Amino acid sequence: MSESGAAPLLEVAGLDVFYGDFQALFGVSMSVPGGGATALVGANGAGKTTLLRTIAGAQPAASGCVRYDGSDITAAPPHRRISRGIALVPEGRKLFPSLTVEENIQVGAVAAASDAWPLDRIYGAFPMIARRRRQRAFTLSGGEQQAVAIARALASGPALLLLDEISLGLAPLVVGELYETLGGLRSAGATLVIVEQDLRRAMDTCDHLVCLLEGRVALAGPVAGVSRDEVVAAYFGEGRS
């Protein structure tokens, strides 16, 4: 676990992102230390998904830069970023419907086959999907699909795992299991950035927190240093002039 003083694994500076004429992010800056878990929170439409997608390379940035492990990857396409160790579990899971569970996972490794996460180890981490490996992905339950989506991202052996709303639409018990697995990934050395609607779970799981409001960073810092009320205030934009 690296503490303050070590260079952050991921650094985002002054990011402006547009969808056509609509600006989604305004000069967003964020710093993710290696080995930690950072919670990215904010209301719907605040820009959390946009930020993760921009880090992953699915969304071009109009200005600003993204630095990973010391180098500037702002212009790098997604497959280049995956081979360097970034992987995104997208919002809504986005599994490939005509592929089986196993094929979905295999497809995650096209840009970077990983020695650290071969299929067996992935199935070991997600026993619930192992016995469904030959089934079409869309036939699985919500929780199992989420597990497949995470497994797909793991297949490239990422050092930085970005997770977008993995608890959406899932029962608390299932979410709990998923977060346990995430805990295991952290112990194995992965750095996590988690977008989570459930503030309590976010603050329980992670050691850093960034709150977005309407495309801007409203609050950023270690979880230990902010109270829940401060986060809620930043979340809803209370008290701004």
Next chain:
Amino acid sequence: MFRSASAAFRNAEPPASGSVAVEVSRWNRAASVFSGASVLVVAALAAVPFVIGGPAEQPLITLLTFVAMASLWNLLAGFSGLTSFGQNAFIGVGAYALYLVAVHGVNPFAGIVLAAVAAAVVSLPVSAVVLRLSGGYFAVATLVVAAVFQIVATLSPSVGGTTGVSVPGLASYSDVLREALTYWATLIVAVASVAGVYLLVRRTFGLDARAVGSDPVAAASSGVRVGGIRLLAFVAAAGGTGAVGALIALQTLYVEPTSVFSIQYSVDMLFMVLIGGMATIEGPIVGALVLFLLQETLSAYGAWYLVIVGGLAVVATLIASRGVWGFLSERLGWSLLPVGYRVRGRAPVPPPSPDT
């Protein structure tokens, strides 16, 4: 129920204090000048048979036919997103309808209207099949429909089968009169097509149609009646194209499947609208001019002419997708027949004293 997009826009609230007031206009001075000028141009064109006569009429008939075809195709593809490559089906229907009407003793020139109605009526069952499709599927389905119509005509001895028939009822006119009447009929159809599309598009229909053209799902969820819009565009374009078909029958005096259902018409429509500028009223007119000039200068080169036409269409789509008119109107701000809304900001309304 749901109001259409532009109705919602019109009923918007006035600007709150502290915000910038806007002025919304639909017309501008250039448009007024142009409208005045075009009335004069139409009058001048109408006078041609009296003043110049025969030699000027022929090329103008070609040009005006192009203008009509292009405007109608633009209504379909440019404004409503329906890229039909089977409009030649309705040219054929219009031509054969004119023949049938003339055979039953109706004055062929009056028959143009009936031909248009016939084409519109025929388009209804066709629409039931093809309008549920979109994009490339719709395009090829229209190709098939045109092929079917052509085959049916070929197999119908009552309209001459493969050999075709000549249009009756015109023997009583002298050549000069017949040509002049054909010319005026063409002029009327061309003006009606352009004006018709313009008036249709300026109304709510225009905004709705363009919404449907760009994103049918989003349009539907905004309350636009997607099906109704597409049907109206399809039937209107079919009727107009039927009138053009009747004109062609009058011009050539002979109706025969291969020529009257020729896919060349669809090629021409595509080219004119692409080059001239989709989704503008002025665009098809410009495109018709370009095609006319190309045809006059290059038709001696036979197939090369078409290679160039096809090539220009490809290039236009990839590089100049707004067409000649689109390019000009963007750069120079021209809008002679405006169909949209122009929004200009005015001095901001002064805010009241600030609260704490």
Next chain:
Amino acid sequence: MSWVNAVIQGMLLGGQYALIACGLSLAFGVMRIVNLAHGDLAVCGAYLGLVLSSVLGVPVWVTLPLLLPAAFVVGMGLQAALFGRALRHGVLAPVLVTFGLSIMIENLLQVAATSDPRGLNGGALTLASFHITGGITVSWLFLTAFLTACAVLSCLQLLLSRSSWGRKVRATADDLDTARLVGIRVRPVFATVAGIAVATAALAGVFIGTIGTFDPQAGANTLIFAFEAVVIGGIGSLWGTLAGGVALGITQVVVGEVNQAYAVLAVHLLFLAVLTVRPGGLFTSHQSAAQVRGLGGVGGVRGQGVPG
């Protein structure tokens, strides 16, 4: 007896339609492009076969090892130069571009080769035939065309369902944005798919040119039949395309037995009927129907060929 013969002949004819159609099906399933120049590209294949076999003095089959790779490269080139660009200009652009391309190809062929109908030198295969029972004669050429279609479809199906490339293609066909996101390089996928589409079209063109005659305008009808086979069989399913082709072929030959003039019309009417009643195709689920209607829905090319 002649009905059985008609059905068999129709089935074999359907193989040719399936061969010309599978490239169209693949291109649409993966790239959402209806290539209106597809038929013309097949005719180009026939003309290229004509040139090669005349120059080399051999039956056209011998020229295939040269012809098919050339067609593959042309497909990749077209994708890079035209189709890829067209996709970025909106939904209508590929339709307009491919139509324009079709016009160019037909008229370039017209200039180069005149509109005289041509035939390809198929060697001994063209004339040989065999009897099954009294009244049913099968031409070796027709049978070869059918078996080639089956072989090509099987290979493609195998590639799609078993290989890493196949996974990438299916994923891209399912969801282009997510495919890019998980690291699939989409441009090479599109390029290879386009290459295969044109190569299979060229192969089909060679068969068409050997079995019948061809001229520069033949591409239009070829496109329509190919498209009809795809729609009848169902988008995204390669075996469905075979079934669609066979349905077309049988309809054409059987109706032709009654009255030759109505044969082609019957095929078109079958197509329009399927489009009205089951737009997704006769052999697939309703998901494809939604895609045809342009309302989204699951697209893609299925790896296991199992409907639904």
